[in-house]
Amino acid sequence: MSTQVNESQVPTGSDDLDTETRIFEAALKVFARKGKDGARLQEIADEAGIHRPLLHYYFRTKQQLYEAVAERLFTDFLLSFDAPAEGGRFADTLKAFIDHYIDSVREHRHAAMWMVTENMAGSPILGEMLARAFATEGSPQRAMVEAVELAVESGEIRPVDARQLMLTVVSACVFPFVTLPTVKMMNPLAAEDFDAYLEERKAHLFEVVCHGLASREVSDA
Amino acid sequence: MSTQVNESQVPTGSDDLDTETRIFEAALKVFARKGKDGARLQEIADEAGIHRPLLHYYFRTKQQLYEAVAERLFTDFLLSFDAPAEGGRFADTLKAFIDHYIDSVREHRHAAMWMVTENMAGSPILGEMLARAFATEGSPQRAMVEAVELAVESGEIRPVDARQLMLTVVSACVFPFVTLPTVKMMNPLAAEDFDAYLEERKAHLFEVVCHGLASREVSDA
DNA sequence: AGAGTGTTTGACAACATAGTCAAACAATAA
DNA sequence: TTATTGTTTGACTATGTTGTCAAACACTCT
Missing domain, CATH: 1.10.10.60 (Homeodomain-like)
Structure with a gap:
C-alpha cells in the first residue's frame, strides 16, 4: 500500500x-x-x-x-431506485434501468464500495436489505424482477432467470466503480473523461444485454 | 460488523x-x-x-x-489464464472463457477479493499488471482481446469495443464472488448448492452475452 | 544419554489508536 | 461589558497491536 x-x-x-x-x-x-x-x-x-x-x-x-x-447510506441506496415505467417495451425499461443504475453508482460510489467491503467481511446486511426489498409488494426492486418475468412470459424476450439477469446487469454496472483505478489505467477514455466513458459503457452494456454479440445473420438453436 | x-x-x-x-x-x-x-x-x-x-x-x-x-497471488492469477483456442467459432471461445474464468475465481476467490480491496484502497497494482499483460505479445489476455477484434472484423459478431466487452464479462464473473453473502441470501440454489448455481450462472451469462435478450422474431436497427 | 538443530511458547517492550477532559475560543444575548 | 452557549484544541489515559526475546520444546544424529 x-x-x-x-x-x-x-x-x-x-x-x-x-x-x-x-x-x-x-x-x-x-x-x-x-x-x-x-x-x-x-x-x-x-x-x-x-x-x-x-x-x-x-x-x-x-x-x-x-x-x-x-444508516443514511442504506436509506439513500434503497431510495435511489426508480420504479420501472409500466407498460413500455422491455428494451426501454432495460435501457432506463442501466442508465439510471450507472448514474446512481456514479453519484454514490462510496456507498457501493461500502457495501462491497461489508460483503467481503461477511456481513449479511446488504442481503437482508435486498431480500426485504424484493419481498415488498410494489418496491422498485421487485417491480424490475416482475417486468423481466412478464417480458419472458409474453415472449418479448428470450427465457431467462430474472435474478441471474439482475445480477449480471448490476455486476456490470457496479464492478467498474469498485475497480476504478484499474479501469482508468486500462482505458484511456476512462482516464481522460470519465463521464464520457460511462456514456459509452451504458450504450455498450445495453447493446450486449439486449441484442447479444451474435450477428443477426448467424442463426442458432 | x-x-x-x-x-x-x-x-x-x-x-x-x-x-x-x-x-x-x-x-x-x-x-x-x-x-x-x-x-x-x-x-x-x-x-x-x-x-x-x-x-x-x-x-x-x-x-x-x-x-x-x-507476490504469489499475482503470479498465480496471471498464470490461471488459458490462451483462447485458435481458429474455432467465437462463440466457443467465449464459452470457454466464461467457464474458465468462473472456475478460476471459484478456486481463487480470496485472490479476487484481494484485488478488489487493493483497488478500493486506490492501489494501481492490478492496473499495472493487466496493462503489462495486455501489452505483451502472445499473452492470453491480449489474445482474448485480439480474438474479439478479429470476430468483429470478420463480421462473426456485432461491432463491439473489445475492452468494454471484457470488462462486462469479467464483472459478471467476479462480482458475485465479491458479494457472496448477498448472492447466497438472494438465491436459494446459491445457498444450497453453490457449484450447481455456478453452472447455471455460466450458462446464463453465455446466453445473454452471446444471444442477448431480444427474441429472434423482433427485428431492430 | 547428550549435543545440536529448528520450532514453539509466554512474557515483555515499543508504539499506535481510541477515547476523555479541562481549558481556550468564538459567537451571541443580556 | 459580561454571562452563556456551543465549538475547538492540546494534553492525557487506557487499551490494542506489532514486534522482540530468551527459555522451553521436539527432533535427529552421534
Whole structure:
C-alpha cells in the first residue's frame, strides 16, 4: 500500500460545509475505502480537515460514527431506485434501468464500495436489505424482477432467470466503480473523461444485454 | 460488523499442512476479507491455528507477510489464464472463457477479493499488471482481446469495443464472488448448492452475452 | 544419554489508536 | 461589558497491536 493512486487527495475539508457534514462525508469515503477495522479516526479527521477529538464530540465513538453513516447510506441506496415505467417495451425499461443504475453508482460510489467491503467481511446486511426489498409488494426492486418475468412470459424476450439477469446487469454496472483505478489505467477514455466513458459503457452494456454479440445473420438453436 | 455470516468459521488451521503454508493461506483469507490495515495479526494467527509470534518467526513483519502473499497471488492469477483456442467459432471461445474464468475465481476467490480491496484502497497494482499483460505479445489476455477484434472484423459478431466487452464479462464473473453473502441470501440454489448455481450462472451469462435478450422474431436497427 | 538443530511458547517492550477532559475560543444575548 | 452557549484544541489515559526475546520444546544424529 506504499504507492497509491491519488484518489481525490484534496481532502473533503476544503468544502465549506458544517463540521458534522464534513465528518460524515469524510467517514463515508474512508470507511468505504478501508472498511470499519481498516479505517483510522485520524485518517477520517484528516480527510475532513478537522482535529480528531471533534469526531468524538459529534459522534461519540468510532462504532457510532460507523453506524450513523451506514444508516443514511442504506436509506439513500434503497431510495435511489426508480420504479420501472409500466407498460413500455422491455428494451426501454432495460435501457432506463442501466442508465439510471450507472448514474446512481456514479453519484454514490462510496456507498457501493461500502457495501462491497461489508460483503467481503461477511456481513449479511446488504442481503437482508435486498431480500426485504424484493419481498415488498410494489418496491422498485421487485417491480424490475416482475417486468423481466412478464417480458419472458409474453415472449418479448428470450427465457431467462430474472435474478441471474439482475445480477449480471448490476455486476456490470457496479464492478467498474469498485475497480476504478484499474479501469482508468486500462482505458484511456476512462482516464481522460470519465463521464464520457460511462456514456459509452451504458450504450455498450445495453447493446450486449439486449441484442447479444451474435450477428443477426448467424442463426442458432 | 457485529453479526457476520460464518464464512468457513472452521479455521484453516485444521488442515495438517506445515506451519508456513497454514500461515500463508490464513493470511490470504484475512487480508482479502479485511485489507492490509484492517487485518490483525492475531486474527491471522487464529485462522491458522497457531501462536502469533510464529508469524514473525516465518515472515518477520506484517508488511513482509503481506508482500509474500501478494507476490504469489499475482503470479498465480496471471498464470490461471488459458490462451483462447485458435481458429474455432467465437462463440466457443467465449464459452470457454466464461467457464474458465468462473472456475478460476471459484478456486481463487480470496485472490479476487484481494484485488478488489487493493483497488478500493486506490492501489494501481492490478492496473499495472493487466496493462503489462495486455501489452505483451502472445499473452492470453491480449489474445482474448485480439480474438474479439478479429470476430468483429470478420463480421462473426456485432461491432463491439473489445475492452468494454471484457470488462462486462469479467464483472459478471467476479462480482458475485465479491458479494457472496448477498448472492447466497438472494438465491436459494446459491445457498444450497453453490457449484450447481455456478453452472447455471455460466450458462446464463453465455446466453445473454452471446444471444442477448431480444427474441429472434423482433427485428431492430 | 547428550549435543545440536529448528520450532514453539509466554512474557515483555515499543508504539499506535481510541477515547476523555479541562481549558481556550468564538459567537451571541443580556 | 459580561454571562452563556456551543465549538475547538492540546494534553492525557487506557487499551490494542506489532514486534522482540530468551527459555522451553521436539527432533535427529552421534
